Amino acid sequence: MQFYAFVAPGLEEIAQREIAAHLAAERQGQQRGVVFFATDAPPQALLELGTTEDVFALVARGPVAAGREGLAQAGAFVAESPLFADAVGAQRRARPKRIKRITYRIVAQRRSGQQRYVRQEMRRALQQAVAWRFPRWKYVAERALLEVWALEAAGELLCGVRLSDQTMRHRTYKVAQVEASLRPTVARALVLLSEPADGDVFLDPMCGAGTILIERGLHGRYAQLLGGDIRPAAVAATRTNIGPRYKPIAVRQWDARDLPLADGSVDRVVCNLPFGKKMGERQALRPLYEGFAREVARVLKPGGVAVCLTSERTLLAKAFGAWPQLYLERTFPVEVLGQPAFCCKLKKLAEY
Ligand SMILES: C[S@@+](CC[C@H](N)C(=O)[O-])C[C@H]1O[C@@H](n2cnc3c(N)ncnc32)[C@H](O)[C@@H]1O
Structure with a gap:
């Protein structure tokens, strides 16, 4: 399965080494503040990483235009992703919880600032894509079971299901x-x-x-x-x-x-x-x-x-x-x- 993690910019190499050693993972490249990897380790093991701020199961990654057509491209990546169901499965195994219905929320972030749309529009485009793909899920603004995060950086959309929560970056001690x-x-x-x-x-x-x-x-x-x-x-x-x-x-x-x-x-x-x-x-x-x-x-x-x-x-x-x-x-x-x-x-x- 494919995953990615956020790290403090400059620490990508150290994080890659920890990931390779702890998860017997294969490196799949990196960009500023993000490392990509593939592993068959149980998803709970990803929550034990010490250098990563957040870890995600990959849903989609691909180029998106800066114009408004970028919104439709992002929506299509997510709606048609062959990885989405497995990414959800990884989250359910990492953080098992008995539930009646899946609730979700979308977090849209961006780095480049070149786009002719605002973050809220990206969030709505992705929400529509998820609603189309999983019609039984319920969108909630807070305390969702699943978080779908999307990051637009240098013309590329990166989207994943978040496995970690805030205790990964802040710890509890x-x-x-x-x-x-x-x-x-x-x-x-x-x-x-x-x-x-x-x-x-x-x-x-x-x-x-x-x-x-x-x-x-x-x-x-x-x-x-x-x-x-x-x-x-x-x-x-x-x-x-x-x-x-x-x-x-x-x-x-x-x-x-x-x-x-x-x-x-x-x-x-x-x-x-x-x-x-x-x-x-x-x-x-x-x-x-x-x-x-x-x-x-x-x-x-x-x-x-x-x-x-x-x-x-x-x-x-x-x-x-x-x-x-x-x-x-x-x-x-x-x-x-x-x-x-x-x-x-x-x-x-x-x-x-
Ligand atoms: C940047 S902070 C360290 C923060 C720490 N790594 C943490 O995560 O909480 C620098 C620390 O150096 C301490 N400090 C400054 N001068 C010092 C000195 N001469 N001897 C020992 N500690 C000193 C300060 O009191 C401060 O707590």
């Missing part, structure tokens, strides 16, 4: 919030980029609400989780969100520029650094980035990996540039909730 908390799916991607292994001592020195630590815990086995933040409120939020899970774990109030950890004692560091929008804020970040880089260079074991997310790429590169035992393996752009940022992966040379 974030009871306590802090400002600038990271999207769990992005945190999971950073964790996967760090090449996690069963025996890891894993550190997030600026843990905020604890998202990265929790995503590392959810990923699988480790030896120890370590986290801290300079703000007592953030430490408290992390402890609340973690609850009694993910042992052994130690969360402390500390300054990431002066960590109470031994030299060469950590296998993996993953951190989402504070970043500023104004010039003054940027200047103030310099000593923090320099102190953080010094501590990462010190506490990482030889061969260890550090993964950082920031929009201050130059500041981070300069700070790490002072430590020749660390080399920058990869840096690539990521869009987090519409904001441009960078993901940087560093390794500590094995002979240090």
Whole structure:
């Protein structure tokens, strides 16, 4: 069966690797923020993915014109799709529920903005197509059993039945919030980029609400989780969100520029650094980035990996540039909730 998933733009490759490993899936290409794949795995298994924001069973994919004829083309794709019944079957298996009658709603999204019709018109065109195809179904505006999502991007319509719900992107553990908390799916991607292994001592020195630590815990086995933040409120939020899970774990109030950890004692560091929008804020970040880089260079074991997310790429590169035992393996752009940022992966040379 064919599926697709939404991911934060820039993380398509990491998501594809997770999907291939978790679902024994075959890649079917990708576009900005969307990955396509085929798998025979049970549909419930798709709901266990950590890097995806939403997953869908494919109904239709094909070119649609920007003019009003695009509405009829989209309707025809959906009405005549040979994949529709199987996509509905996948949703019913992924989220089994006893029902008398199928209720559905349509979500229409678009990226390009070139069309000579509005989103509501696309939604209505698709609603008509679904009503024609499944006359016994009932359209409802909210709390539908089935959601048919359509995305128009670069002249192509992508339509699918949504398998996930909001708990895939938001999870259920974030009871306590802090400002600038990271999207769990992005945190999971950073964790996967760090090449996690069963025996890891894993550190997030600026843990905020604890998202990265929790995503590392959810990923699988480790030896120890370590986290801290300079703000007592953030430490408290992390402890609340973690609850009694993910042992052994130690969360402390500390300054990431002066960590109470031994030299060469950590296998993996993953951190989402504070970043500023104004010039003054940027200047103030310099000593923090320099102190953080010094501590990462010190506490990482030889061969260890550090993964950082920031929009201050130059500041981070300069700070790490002072430590020749660390080399920058990869840096690539990521869009987090519409904001441009960078993901940087560093390794500590094995002979240090
Ligand atoms: C972008 S937030 C991290 C958000 C976190 N990844 C999450 O998902 O909630 C950056 C965090 O760094 C913390 N921080 C700033 N300066 C610090 C320092 N010197 N030592 C430790 N933490 C610091 C802030 O209090 C803030 O919680």
